[in-house]
Every structure is written in C-alpha cells, then in structure tokens.
Amino acid sequence: MICGRHEGEFNRYANFMTTQSMPDLLDLPEPLPLSSLKHWTLDPTYIFLNHGSFGARPKAIASAQNRWRDEINARPIEMLDRKLKGLLEEAKSTIGGFLSMTSENFGFVTNATGAVNAVLRSMRFEPFDEILTTNHVYNAVRNSMRHLIERAGGTYHEVNVSFPIKSPDQVVEALEGGITQSTKLVIVDHITSPTAIVFPVDRIATICKARGIELMIDGAHAPGMLDLDVESIGATYYTGNLHKWVCAPIGAAFLWVSNEKRENIHPTTISHNLDQGLASEFAWQGTRDISPWLSSKEAIEWMADIGWSRVRAHNHALAHWARHLLSEKWNVELTSPEDGSMIGSMATMPVPEALYRAYDDAEQLRDVLYYEHRIEVPVMEWNERWWLRVSCQMYNTPDDYQKLGDVLTRLVEKA
C-alpha cells in the first residue's frame, strides 16, 4: 500500500508510532497517496489544523484554476459568452454526479452564505412568520436570518442543543420542541461550525415535511467530508461549499432547490436570465471569475483518483483518534459519543480552563499558537466557554496533533 514516493509520509507516521503511547482501541489510518505537503499549496513550515475554515488546495488544482483563468483572459467572449453554458454544464455534471443532484435543481454560488441569502431574499416573510434554528448556527447565517425576518416584522428563534452532546435525539427533540404554528422556515447545519457535530438532517427533514415547513440545510462542510446524497435527504434547500472539503478553489459553492420551489428561488443578484429557470439564472449573476466553479470538476476528479471513500475514512479516523489523544492529554471531556458517530473530519474540544486566566480571550490564545508555535488552529468562545477545533485532512499527520497537545499542555503548566 505504501509506495516509494510516499515513503516520507509513511516514515513520519512510523516515527510517531514508535515514540508515543496512545489509547489502544483507536487505529491510526494509513497515510494516503499525495498527502505530502509538497503536493499542496500550504506553507509547510507551520502546522495547519484549520482546513475547516477555508479549505486548502492541492497544487494540481491551483494549476487547473490558473489554466482556466488563462483561457478566460485569452478569449473572454468565447469563454464567458459563447461557451459559458456548456462549460458550466460540464462542471455541473461532475458535481451533480458526485453529490446526487439533478443539474436543473442546482446552481453555482460563491459561498454558502450567499446561498442562504439567495433563499431568504427569495422568500416572502410576513409579520407572524418565524425562522427556527439552533444555537450551533454559523454566525453569518444567524445574522442573515435575523436581518431578513426581523425586517419583515417576523421572529427569529434559536433553540438550545446542549453541548457536549450525547445523541442525535437531542437535536431532533430540541428542534421539534421549537416548532410553532408560525414556523415558516427551519435552517440547520449539516455539520456545525463551532462544535463540529454532524446533525441528523434526514430525521429533521422528515419532521419538517410532515408539518409542511420548509427546511434549508447549511451543508457548508458536508461535500467531501460526508458521503452525501443531497436529493435523498428530503430538504427544501441545500447549500454546500466546494472550497472546503472538496478542496476546490475559494469561491466554489452551490445551492440546490427541490422541484416544488425551483421557480421561486433567484440569485441575490438578478441579471439577464431572470425567470429562465434556476440553473440559467444562477449561471449568470453578472460578470465574475468562473474559474473556481470550473475547477471544482478537477478537484472532484483529483480526489477520486485516490478514492473519495478512502479520503473520507482516513480523515474521520484521524479526527476520531486526535480528539481522544487531545482530550486525554488535556484531561477534558469528550464532546460527543465516544465511538465518533457524531463527528466527521473535525472535532471540537474544550480548552482547559486554566488558560482562561492566562489570556485576554480565545482569539489571543489562537494567535499565540500561531505566532509563537506555528500552529494554525481555531480557538473560539462559544456558549461562555472556550473551544478548540481540529480539522483532519489527508495532509495532516498524527505528529501535528501530538505537537498541538504538547504545546497546549506546556501553556497550561505555565498558566
């Protein structure tokens, strides 16, 4: 399985295995082909544990994007006019095949926030309407909901899902308890941002459908992290980023809309193709750089050559292992079931409370880890506690988490 050109990666793992003691039950995944940082655009002189925020790209995908940009700059009219429809359809055919979406039901957007705004701005809210979500919601999405529902005189409602969490039932019960006669739209994360939990979206969809409530799933992290079949979930709307776990260039995302609502949803920028169907309207939102959208096809194919299920399994196993390592090292609680059934390729841990008195805020600790220890990892305040979230992508090695564990342990000892 380990061939010559990946010896470097293998040695790093082998080294680790001989020098560390670890919980026996957890198996480390084998390193994958092309996982060495020499194949990625990241600066190899620091440890990057925040794939979740903006993703990271293989060099091959950065080159693919440059080739598309060269083509566009060489023949702007041909690429952005004559050939546009065909080029986008070709990219969409790969993306739709990968995520089980019919081409007419989805369009490109720049990011998940834009997709949420397109849906919210296309809907008409009345003063008695409510939008329902959970306290794990991404703040930009929270702001979008609040702004648009409150402008219409309606109500924004957030239910609490406790964290640490023991079971998906807690998510379902909290949302069910929050639904009222006025609930018009539910927006939930597929994978939450601060807490890195996989929500049971199929069960939430069943509940919303039974009550005739529209459901938007914010799957910003899901494509590439989960084995995703968008249409089978049964939501009304689904958005996903391709620039996170698909490793496409920044600015690649999609909005999928169910058949029943396809005619009602428009991009936030209304342009030439108004009322020509969802796919056509989203294909032209004014002049813009379409290279991230076109390169998404190459990104999907690049990972497919390694094997998407292998990549997902590797990243999940590493996340499962890393959170056990760190939680044990720092003597903090696991935040979701021990078997890893509620996480994907990220895990959130509480920051040891001794550090609260050593730093002004979570951001200062994050910056100390980055500037003084060359580890990029998000540390954030949420629900009045500090949390640290690690991401696990194929270029990460066990040693990365070991180093983070040791550095934070030393900071705790100094605090």
Ligand SMILES: Cc1ncc(COP(=O)(O)O)c(C=O)c1O
């Ligand atoms: C759950 C969730 N939703 C939405 C977003 C926003 O993504 P973008 O900035 O690409 O719009 C993020 C970003 O991390 C996220 O985690």
